[in-house]
Amino acid sequence: MARPREFDADTALDGAIGVFREHGFEGASAEMLVGAMGIGRQSLYDTFGDKWRLYRLAVRRYGMGECAAHFEALRSGVRAIDGIDAMLRRVVETAHQPCLGVGSICEFGVSRPDLAEVHTPLAKTLRDAIAARVRDAQRDGDVAANLDPEAASEFLIANIAGIRVAGRGGANRGALTGLADMALRALR
Amino acid sequence: MARPREFDADTALDGAIGVFREHGFEGASAEMLVGAMGIGRQSLYDTFGDKWRLYRLAVRRYGMGECAAHFEALRSGVRAIDGIDAMLRRVVETAHQPCLGVGSICEFGVSRPDLAEVHTPLAKTLRDAIAARVRDAQRDGDVAANLDPEAASEFLIANIAGIRVAGRGGANRGALTGLADMALRALR
DNA sequence: TCCTTATTTGAATGATCATTCCATAATTGG
């Protein structure tokens, strides 16, 4: 029939993610995006619409990837507490890179409904998954039984954000490890 | 000799702070700034130089105000732990407003030396003040003696950032209070 | 070969950007 698509849309999206997490939405220019995505300018607009739509798609893809990584870490340990620990350790190890989730929350808050539509379901699935693992850890006796698993989950997510802000602010690995240690300590 | 200045530079700066904390540096236009600062465009450039210099001045003033508020809260309680508690409660109560400190870290990280020059001393004085109060609380027996006060201080600052990111993301008062409770719990 | 679609690039569009020039008015002290 016709010429097939050459580039992979998700690969191009990964390039956009790299630009947006470093410079935010307002700080990213179409030129930067085209350069990092490895496609022509017109292909960008044909495939992804405008810059704002591209941003939302980037945030969604980034968020799904982050959630998948969190889930895998949560499942990794034999005991649930080890999975929670592994999740925080992974955050520490990647905290030198800016987080697009935290960045988009800081840049826009909940002021854009079509962006909140991207955030909300991701946040909910992550919160539920962590809460479930906290419950497992409570059954194992590794987390205090009197803790509300939902509150503990929100606390862990807030600490993930805190670790990432600290990393973005230049904190070294040791300091970030200390933050993860303290967060786990609150669960005991 | 000549006509005295009519507007107060710090008052005008407060207007700029309001714009920058809501929209960030890149998202703030000169028009928005002029409107919020209540001065003419030319006065803005005469008094504060360019937009980037104005931003750094705004971050510095905001940071000094926040530090002062933290210090006052820290001193407020009879026992040191009550001061730490009060500090976190104040953060919870103000977390519906975006934080310019967190915002500027997320937007620029440590990539701009002249912005880092603003952040670094503020972060250090805050960290030292909180660490000192943690030591007091350890003497009172309200904080575990085996904790490193510096690490505990960094943990509290990271949790302040986490609470503010959560608030920016739409979390309600109850959820934010839960975060503060959990953070304090880690000190026991 | 022809048709269709994909892709790229140059050029143009119109908006908005930060910033400066300039003319004017206002307010002080001498």
Next chain:
DNA sequence: CCAATTATGGAATGATCATTCAAATAAGGA
């Protein structure tokens, strides 16, 4: 009143912005 300084706002500057148009090339299947 004069001189000096501050403030304001319109107009212009030149850059950059996101986005679109248009033309050219490329790559498949029929």
